[in-house]
Amino acid sequence: MKNLLEEIKTSPGVLGACVYSTKKGIVGSNLPATFNSEQQQRITSILHRVFRLNDAAKLDVNAYEIQYDEALLMARRLDPVATLVVVCAPDVNVPLVSMACGMQTAELLEAIAAHQDGTPPPSPAPASVAAEPAPPQAPLPKLTPAEVLNGPLADKLTGIKRALAKCIGPVAGMALDGALKSWLEKGEPTAERLTDLAELLLPEIDDDNEKASFVHEVKELL
Numbered sequence: 371m372k373n374l375l376e377e378i379k380t381s382p383g384v385l386g387a388c389v390y391s392t393k394k395g396i397v398g399s400n401l402p403a404t405f406n407s408e409q410q411q412r413i414t415s416i417l418h419r420v421f422r423l424n425d426a427a428k429l430d431v432n433a434y435e436i437q438y439d440e441a442l443l444m445a446r447r448l449d450p451v452a453t454l455v456v457v458c459a460p461d462v463n464v465p466l467v468s469m470a471c472g473m474q475t476a477e478l479l480e481a482i483a484a485h486q487d488g489t490p491p492p493s494p495a496p497a498s499v500a501a502e503p504a505p506p507q508a509p510l511p512k513l514t515p516a517e518v519l520n521g522p523l524a525d526k527l528t529g530i531k532r533a534l535a536k537c538i539g540p541v542a543g544m545a546l547d548g549a550l551k552s553w554l555e556k557g558e559p560t561a562e563r564l565t566d567l568a569e570l571l572l573p574e575i576d577d578d579n580e581k582a583s584f585v586h587e588v589k590e591l592l
Contacts, residue, residue: 371398371481374474381470383462385441389478390414392451397485401457404541409574412548417445418453425450435464440540446471452482515550518559526564526591533587534571537580545574564592 375387375398388399388410396410405413417436424431436443437460444456444467454471458464519527527546535542549570557563568588575581 371478371485372400374398374477374481375400377474378456378467378470381463381467383459384467384470385457385459387454387456388414389448389482390418390453390455391482391486392418393486397452397482404539405457409541409545409548412551413443413544414453414455416548416551417443417455420445421447421450421453433468438540438543440535440543443544444468444471446475448475448479448482452479454478513554513559515547515554518550518554521559523559523561523564526561529591530564530568530571530588533584533591534574536587537575537577537584545571549574561592564588 371389375389378384378387379400386399386401386405388401388405389397390411391397396407396414399405399410401410420434421431432447434445436445440460442458442460442462442464444458444464446454446456446468448454454475456467456471458467513521527550531542531546534546538545549567552570553559553563553567556566565588568585572581572584575584
């Protein structure tokens with residue numbers, strides 16, 4: 371698995387990649403150290419869920435990109451339960467990276483199957499049973515992070531993202547998306563609840579001084 375991801379990383383502008391499986395979580399990754407395992411798990415599960423939503427809407431979508439100011443995310447469906455996520459520079463040659471991913475798809479699927487066969491089946495079963503009812507349809511009718519980012523709170527959220535980027539760099543957009551998802555599950559997207567969102571983002575910042583700076587800047591925004 372590692373060698374296959376390294377092959378993809380040789381494409382110009384690719385910062386790293388990882389493979390997510392609904393059965394095992396992250397099964398392979400060569401993303402930079404700024405992406406800890408919890409962040410990878412959260413981001414890739416969100417990106418994989420988009421394919422599930424497309425299935426529900428009967429849309430035939432097997433790949434898509436999300437453009438941020440600081441990075442481009444490419445998600446490619448490997449099979450119904452596995453997704454390849456590639457993190458790239460904003461100006462990456464998308465067709466070239468897509469071709470590199472396509473060339474590795476068959477071998478990635480073999481590596482995923484080998485990884486799953488090597489682990490006893492009882493452990494994924496409870497995780498799957500707990501995961502299916504836990505995220506049920508409740509969050510789906512609510513606004514998505516993308517909708518909130520483009521809604522009435524757009525200016526304040528942009529300010530929060532910029533403040534976070536000063537502390538953790540180019541992964542700020544992805545960290546904000548993950549925090550927004552948790553935030554939306556706990557209530558309505560109102561300006562009064564933005565302090566709760568800021569608290570969800572604090573664990574993303576390692577340095578105490580930067581945490582204090584982030585809190586101060588967010589208070590001024592709100």
